[in-house]
Amino acid sequence: MDMSLQRLTALRALMASQPTALAAYIVPTADAHNSEYISPVDARREWISGFTGSAGTAVVTSAQALVWTDGRYYTQFEKEADLTIWTLMKQSLPETLSMEKWLATNLLAGSIVGVDPKTMTREEWTPLQTALTKARMQLIAIDNNLVDQVRVLLKDPPPDRPHNEIIHLPTQYTGKTAGQKISELRENMVQKKASALVITALDEIAYTLNLRGSDIAYNPVFFSYLLVTPTSVVLFWHRGHIPEVIADKLLEEGVKIEGKPYDDIEATLRSFAKELSENGDGEHSIWLSGEASEAIHRAASGEGDLKKPLNLISEVSPVALAKLIKNDVELEGFRQCHIRDGIAVVRFFRWLHSQIDKGETVTEIQAADKLLEFRKDEKDFMGASFESIPGAGENGAIIHYSPSRDGPQRDIRSTDMFLLDSGGQYKDGTTDITRTRHMGEPTPFQKDAFTRVLKGQISVGSALYPKGVKGNVLDSFARKALWDVGLDYAHGTGHGVGHFLNVHEGPSGISWRPYPHDPGLKPGQILSNEPGYYKVGEFGIRHEDLVETIAVTKETKHPRAADLISDYDGRGVLGFNTITLVPHHQICINQELLTDFELNYLNAYHERVFKTLGPLLMERGLKEDYEWLEKECSPISRS
Structure with missing residues (x-):
């Protein structure tokens, strides 16, 4: 419990020291891929609150610390968290204020609320931003995650992001080649008039390429992003080198894969957006899931880099519908x-x-x-x-x-x-x-x-x-x-x-x-x-x-x-x-x-x-x- 208070105190100090002091900081249970179950490197809400359940969102202000979670975890939260400093918000109950309403009700007009845009989807970001704007407050992106910074300051840094071996799953199990899946996605892209499809959900990438991994416990997925254009398939994985055996298997299934480092995704998308903006009729669209992160949405559109950001088709992923x-x-x-x-x-x-x-x-x-x-x-x-x-x-x-x-x-x-x-x-x-x-x-x-x-x-x-x-x-x-x-x-x-x-x-x-x-x-x-x-x-x-x-x-x-x-x-x-x-x-x-x-x-x-x-x-x-x-x-x- 002393440790929980120490962590909260350090986070609050960091919030106050931002270029614009934060009245509240949001810590979702999330990674950059909107995964339900996350790797220890992304377990920020668990680290700051002590609550180990797989779902919940923490909000920290200068005076309060709260976690919204559902009925699966009420008993567990009360056993694990220090209830003298953390408040359980039972989100399944009709009388419980939503996070948006609580912030709008409990913060002063003009308050700044911060969140790491990699940990919040566009579908979550937009309504929260709208609610705060109506309450004369502001939601801002904090690109360098504050909990990660606190962990370093307290000499308890997050572990390295895993990039374990990936394996190929033959068609005797999948029933369809990766090439067939990519072809179907490209047909969908033509119908949507999309210049590219950005796939960010880890299980969707694994499904599309008939590959499996072990980067998240119990989930056979691997940390990556996939960019599909009419002429290329780019996998952002580890340091960018795709193992020869994997590249050969994909080639046999009709997919020539190009590898780029995992951390290059945002820079590549921004560069791609600029290239499309300069070489075309200005009607280019990028297709991605509404459940992709706010950070990926901003990079894909060229927001902040282009005078007129690219149009985004942000809706349910075609891969999610296909593997359903x-x-x-x-x-x-x-x-x-x-x-x-x-x-x-x-x-x-x-x-x-x-x-x-x-x-x-x-x-x-x-x-x-x-x-x-x-x-x-x-x-x-x-x-x-x-x-x-x-x-x-x-x-x-x-x-x-x-x-x-x-x-x-x-x-x-x-x-x-x-x-x-x-x-x-x-x-x-x-x-x-x-x-x-x-x-x-x-x-x-x-x-x-x-x-x-x-x-x-x-x-x-x-x-x-x-x-x-x-x-x-x-x-x-x-x-x-x-x-x-x-x-x-x-x-x-x-x-x-x-x-x-x-x-x-x-x-x-x-x-x-x-x-x-x-x-x-x-x-x-x-x-x-x-x-x-x-x-x-x-x-x-x-x-x-x-x-x-x-x-x-x-x-x-x-x-x-x-x-x-x-x-x-x-x-x-x-x-x-x-x-x-x-x-x-x-x-x-x-x-x-x-x-x-x-x-x-x-x-x-x-x-x-x-x-x-x-x-x-x-x-x-x-x-x-x-x-x-x-x-x-x-x-x-x-x-």
Whole structure:
């Protein structure tokens, strides 16, 4: 806590010493690529506040320090931050002022607010600037990040930016060459009359070039920028030298790649803008995502260098829309890796129950490590897709819980509800699964809550809906059984998932809050289906499957297909196919709360799990795991 105050004091001194003193400084959880999960070099908000959650924005003034974050992290913030100097702003609550309104209300007219333009997207910058201008305040860009400067002053400098080895992912996994992807982007550029496309999101660059890296933990991406013109493809990576093996693979796929140093991106864009301005009809446009940083927007337009900056087409990235719809090879990869992942998770739960039943001590971290061991046995496994969340008892109520390896270890007890959220990265896909199991005998309330969450998951998993509806339309389906008795959960119901890429992928999702760029659901998407319930201080429940969107007719194998009498007047019918294959814990289910449809749905799911995984377990001589799975998947009948 003393350290937190020392860091804040040093930051405030630096704010006051700026050429124009800052009344407030904003520290987002962000890197220059708008990544959800960031590298330690970019973990500025974590360093200044002590709060380690993956989402949140800090605001520091001369007298106050605040963090805005969502309901996933309220409990975690209160455990980690020094609450005598930091204030939690619960952004999910309607009575909580937004950051813009708080600044406009609490600062004096004429105040200057600063932020590093590399850490804020154009879509975030513009409304904030508008709100402050209306309040007679000013938002200014601070190019040399103040938190980085404070770290140097306090002799705790940020670590070096990683530039690890990059690998090529063959078309047997991707289903499409990098050359095909670049050609399609160039066709889009012609339609948009764009002279260049600037790609800044790391997963979009990895997808476009069929390359993967490891610069951010759990995310197979690498720090880079990509500039596509009608005649060139330039990758800004490390010191600019593209490994020969990578260049040769790309050439085989129809892409001649040019390399430039990572840090040259802004200077190159400014030079390019000047060249286009001097050699043309003045109608050149640069295309980039609205989620690219304010710094990249300014450089791409030549702002500050040209009398008349270039026109920018700033909107949802064409790459984001392209990778949203998986091709047949990618979809089959997802299905296959979920079979292998299901084997690993089933083996783990059988092992965990056997240990707890014998009275052995198993900590949360030991459980997470053991699951990783089982996943490592599976073909094409490349690592975890995020840090496992092994929440025993009261820790299960911390939605994004992460046990520390340094402090005391929490044992998993026979009296615990145990929530395990985990996932794997495989060359042919990405998995993300949550299962909640009781290590002994659940209470009636736990069974009731478990079943209501399960009803919500079944409601979404079995839903039919018109092609093109946005994901937020489905969110209430997941909550109704909880809402019926006054219960709820403080997170979204589903997110997109990348193909051997980021486990959270936009622009589609299922949430009470609309995804701003959701183009509407179409066949071939991969989403999560994960309602939950959390009793703070006692236990947490979440059921998470990954699902693929499929077109549905009366002939489709879908539990509601036979009831169709129309196709929404020609719009087309969509549904979900669940690809996660791990049973639910039957002793936690209150059968009386399930309808006949839900009971049949659950029995059919368990039958599919056993018929898919059982023979594979026997082939590998895993008889104990087979017998455990057979018992877990036995049909539920009305008692």
